[in-house]
Amino acid sequence: MSTLNEIQLGLKRALLAGTLALPQPVKEKLAGTPVVRDGQQLSTDVQLMLRLQKVAREDPAEDFPIPQGRKRLTVQAGLVGGNQPVASVADSTLAGVPVRTYVPASVLGQSARATLVFFHGGGFIYGGEHSTHDAACRFLAEQAGVQVISVDYRMAPEHPFPAAYDDCVAAYRAVVAHAESLKVDLTRIAVGGDSAGGNLAAATALAAASEGLPLTFQLLVYPLTDVVGTSESRRMFDSGFFLTRKFIALAEESYTPVEADRPDPRVTLLNAEIPQGTAPAYVVTAGFDPLRDEGEAYAEKLRAAGVDVRVHRETGMIHGFLNMVGIGTDGPRAVGDIADQLAAGLSS
Template identity: 60%
Template sequence: MRPRLAAVQARIQGRTLAGLLSLPDPVLRRLAGPPVVVDGQTLDPGTQLVLRLQRLLREPAAEQHPVAEGREILAAQSLTVGGRHPVGAVLDTVLAGLPTRVYVPRALLASASRPTLLFLHGGGFIYGGGHATHDAPCRFLAERAGVQVVAVDYRLAPEAPFPAAYDDSVAAYRELLSDARSHCVDVDRLAVGGDSAGGNLATGVALAAAREGLPLALQLLVYPMTDCTASSVSRRTFGEGFFLTTAFMDLATESYVPSADLLRDPRLSPLFAEIPDGLAPAHVVTAGFDPLRDEGEAYASRLEEAGVAVDSRREPGLIHGFLNWVGLPGQARDAVGRIADRLGAALH
């Protein structure tokens, strides 16, 4: 399907989904089916309905296709759930040699020194990009939090395996600092954040910053991958039926990690990292029905034990990927609103 036609179709599907999720709660529950309860948590009915429709429509799963096709599938899905979000300005540039998109909220258009979030997208290190999959949440975060968002498209596997994404992320952070004036960055109000694989990379940037004594005000970690050994209970409990699958995670590991002896490398699995002094405060958000739930919460606990200021929250009814659902009414968008508010409070 041609890209323009695919985008139009995704927008139409998104409006249809938004209409369904706006129905009264009793109707939404009937459409979604009987409540799904696991670990004492009840799956959000709106999320349950979307998952049910995906199964009924036999929507393709990215991991079941060649990587290039999988990237197109995830881009289309992100467009469907992302919606439209006006923002003050969107600028395409290059940071550390990497394609980068800058989102400036309306409130900061006239400012030459802006609170800034360096955003690293999720996608298992093999999919995604600020342009393709995370344009909507970046727009939402910028306007709602009142911060500049700098979204970097790091190199992807399998073309560029570990540690390429890690190296790119750290290099982008260093360049933001070294050339802060031209990027309109207030270095005293600079955060790093990301979701899933991007949350993993954000931990790496934060750890590197602390080791080098460089400024960082916050690390924003949304359902981060922190343990590549895949040993948590939630990986087994939620590995099927809740969007992020075991097959997806296995493909990501096989594509990104060249050798099994790297699985505990702290640049890849920050749960095994030494926690340096001066590490930036962390806001860690997990989802109740997410295979990565336990390792994200384990990392939050690890930071707390090391004396790092941590604000941790679980969204019990949600699934992996909810950050992208800002175009749909319901619990997911409300959760992203809370993330944006926490980001704004930390940087203002």
């Protein structure tokens, strides 16, 4: 029997999905005057979603104590992720780190599967127990036709830097070491993640190159790459577009409470040396995202080191759009494009 909270959540989800399923001219009218900044226009779907959130007086996660904020982000992810089908889901551990494996229908019968090792975003403090990125992982697995192994790394502030980094690298080493039993094709293996997870994916890719571990591709979605600088996009989009200055500060203070750790190249990737053999990268940024400029700066750093890099900016989108696979048209389209690039990056 459904609880009152479950019923209320279901009604919210239906209202949001129904509103964003309206004809485009109706959505444009409901969204209000178009938002244009830095020569970019905010997606109508995103503008309408943010407006509904404001009308509903939905306080952001960073305004609550971290345990409550975690619950808040889990609810928000459920609202925008929808119910995404995938053929198989299984929980296990690798090197003592919990993981969840998603297998799409198209590769169920394969003994060696193209695989994405995925690290979720959430500022290093949110998203544990696969609570925020389950729908995105399901969507990527089915749309790209790849196995996804999602890593549930330790989170701050309970476990500050370098705990998350250590868990992600350890989990990746374990995937490589146990490739046969995990049905992983080591000629088609990627790391990927969004935001803090993009940071961890990029850092794991550098560790893999340094250690000579096989890695075919890295998928970096609006990655955090600079904990010591302040880019123009951090100033330009620091409020009103989901990811705020307050959220970023909470994340950085929780993950790197020791200020001397912040320039460490394992967290501020713009300080990292790029080893020879670093895997090709696809870097996706969002136009209305405080982390936009540093993600693109890291892509340029990789390119300058001789890494094969492609960069794509989703000009109308905000930070967090990877989770928006269950509402509207712009989110599913953007994440569908990411899935296509992942499939291409892991093609035979």
